[in-house]
Ligand SMILES: Nc1ncnc2c1ncn2[C@@H]1O[C@H](COP(=O)(O)OP(=O)(O)O)[C@@H](O)[C@H]1O
């Protein structure tokens with residue numbers, strides 16, 4: 006089924022200050038195969054991709070592309086050679102239209118050499134429609150959701166006549182249905198004889214679509230071979246560097262928060278949240294120690310609900326009460342003072358300050374607490390930062406490493422640390438494990454359960470149903486801004502959730 | 513192929529454009545033109561001497577020099593940068609034209625273009641390849657060019673006159689259909705600018721670079737090269753404008769152009785270009801320039817007001833525009849994402 010070797014990376018090494026990101030990594034991509042690249046967060050997957058595509062020059066090793074040695078010094082060179090890439094952090098221009106983003110650099114031109122917008126827009130619509138996305142291509146990309154943006158990025162990469170298509174965690178912001186569409190696209194690319202390098206943390210997806218797999222751990226290649234010959238457990242064991250027995254025991258990890266007592270006053274009571282076109286009278290109640298999941302599909306109003314609670318989405322009506330006290334709506338500051346903190350969906354644009362250090366990112370929020378008479382004691386800072394780095398197992402070369410240099414999962418943990426040092430009462434988590442590998446995901450889930458056990462109220466959003474079901478004590482199911490069902494106790498199962506989504510429940 | 517097309521289309525939560533977004537976009541793009549029209553309309557009724565052909569010629573002439581500088585600035589700002597050196601480079605261009613003209617008009621035009629283009633190239637190389645902040649780099653060349661200017665003119669002691677009959681001087685002073693050549697040159701340059709920004713791949717890539725330089729780089733656009741040439745063009749245009757202004761007044765004066773870069777930036781921003789880059793229009797900049805110049809003209813018409821009030825009014829205007837932009841873009845951002 007697979008053909009000639011298209012791209013061969015030999016003994017590639019790459020170090021960053023304080024970190025060896027890759028050492029002696031080999032990777033061979035053959036025509037017509039989908040090659041999985043897996044590893045925990047920080048294993049070096051994104052770095053390997055950036056080395057392959059000319060973003061980072063390798064420190065050692067060589068690249069052989071279509072039979073000849075190559076050295077890409079810019080992304081442009083790799084693209085011109087026929088390697089197209091969707092990087093992990095979606096890289097498109099938000100202010101520009103969908104069509105412009107698809108065609109930047111290869112815009113159709115009239116015979117006068119000017120851009121032909123009509124042709125470009127038509128081609129863009131046709132292309133996206135063939136990928137199952139219906140959208141007005143003249144709209145600025147910024148006005149569209151993460152799922153559509155991701156599809157645009159993929160369409161852009163797959164549309165060029167590439168010999169190699171690289172996808173770094175393309176499904177992390179996609180809904181299940183969109184994942185199907187993506188896989189159809191990948192099939193098409195594979196059938197066309199190109200090689201696909203596919204990075205994902207979702208094991209189901211890997212086994213569904215990939216032919217071959219390479220596993221990285223701590224910057225080294227630990228395995229490479231046919232996907233079908235590698236049992237799941239062994240794959241996880243390879244990624245984590247633990248033995249199978251250990252995994253079997255821990256594999257059943259679940260949130261096991263204490264059952265909340267119904268009598269307790271809710272730590273969070275949101276009633277009748279209404280915002281035009283987005284929310285229509287949404288109620289959410291969370292008791293101390295309880296984790297309430299929000300179920301729903303793209304556009305159901307899950308993010309809007311938590312944003313309304315956190316005060317970042319203005320509401321027309323509805324009240325939010327925290328621990329019995331009502332909170333002024335539409336004010337993030339008021340919500341924070343009341344003890345409500347939110348982990349936003351899009352950490353890149355909403356939360357993290359990539360150029361500041363891990364320490365600064367964490368203490369930023371804690372400043373009011375750390376300062377005595379306006380001075381921030383460095384020692385207090387250090388204690389808090391060290392505690393969180395240890396407790397959340399943040400992998401950084403030092404507290405002074407820039408957050409932008411950390412892997413996605415570790416950035417997420419830094420954000421979480423920042424929220425936690427405010428000692429909140431209510432924690433709103435919007436896709437807390439998006440783009441995080443299985444190991445870190447279990448850690449984050451365990452951590453959330455731990456926090457709930459300490460009496461925190463948690464609202465959890467995840468597009469992975471399994472995660473919502475496993476993680477929540479009860480689930481509020483939303484559709485088009487309405488609450489269509491409430492699942493409690495024994496009803497918190499994937500089947501019931503899907504049924505509620507499909508039928509809208511009875512009330 | 514069919515496997516994909518036959519699939520039910522992924523339902524995209526299409527939120528449509530709200531009225532507010534629509535208004536935001538409109539104010540952004542056309543606000544300066546509307547205000548310009550209003551100011552002209554009101555002034556025409558208020559002052560007999562305003563809506564005359566003579567006055568129009570006068571304003572057009574005054575505007576042309578700033579417009580040419582602001583054109584280069586528009587591209588630089590859209591790309592996410594800034595060029596503070598243009599005021600000094602403008603003055604340098606004028607003095608170099610006056611020096612060069614002693615070897616003929618061609619030399620009088622080439623000398624400023626080569627030197628000022630060179631300064632722009634230096635700016636561009638340092639920003640694009642040296643990865644230095646545009647603000648700092650062009651502040652350095654602002655000071656450097658001013659110093660060079662003072663050095664070659666003995667601290668500005670000698671003002672060089674340009675022979676009235678030279679071709680270059682004639683380009684500065686001659687007219688076509690009543691309007692001076694510099695006006696026509698500015699019009700042609702702006703027409704080219706509009707086409708380049710809106711209808712060419714180069715213009716498109718400038719918008720992309722300003723929108724997100726990292727994304728543009730990862731998409732394979734030649735970000736560094738583009739950036740370098742933008743600053744070069746800005747230097748060239750500033751030098752050309754200076755040379756034309758010198759030709760117009762038949763003298764190369766050292767002290768002109770102080771703060772000219774700020775007028776250019778103000779015109780660009782008033783014209784609806786985002787100071788943060790990624791969006792803007794050449795036409796808007798033209799409206800911004802005219803607006804500044806018309807306000808100045810009106811204040812002169814009033815006569816009793818000190819001309820310093822021009823700065824006050826322009827400043828107030830700029831603040832209002834930036835405030836509206838900020839407000840509208842926040843309105844925009846509030847709707848950026850969905851579940
Ligand atoms: N630009 C950078 N500067 C410094 N360190 C980096 C940079 N990019 C990645 N790293 C480090 O290299 C390691 C590998 O990261 P990455 O390739 O992003 O992992 P993965 O994609 O597998 O999660 C991590 O320790 C990360 O902190």
Ligand SMILES: [Mg+2]
Nearest residue numbers: 050051093413
């Ligand atoms: Mg990664």
